[in-house]
Amino acid sequence: MQTRLETAKIVTLEIEVPKVENPWMKFAGMFKDDPQFDEMLGYIEEYRRELDAPMEEYYQQLDVENETK
Structure with missing residues (x-):
């Protein structure tokens, strides 16, 4: 694995998105x-x-109830 990584090449590809x-x-x-x-x-x-x-x-009823608490 180490040998393979040492000899690996990085390749750049330009891909056109449709x-x-x-x-x-x-x-x-x-x-x-x-x-x-x-x-x-x-x-x-x-x-x-x-x-x-x-x-x-x-919701208005809930507001009224919360105000009276």
């Missing part, structure tokens, strides 16, 4: 000129608030 395009990039900006896009975002925000409401109420 450029892979992000598959989602073809969808970036596809709705930029859609007149209904802002309306759709409004619906999404409203739905998110509906889903979050029960947890918000629960």
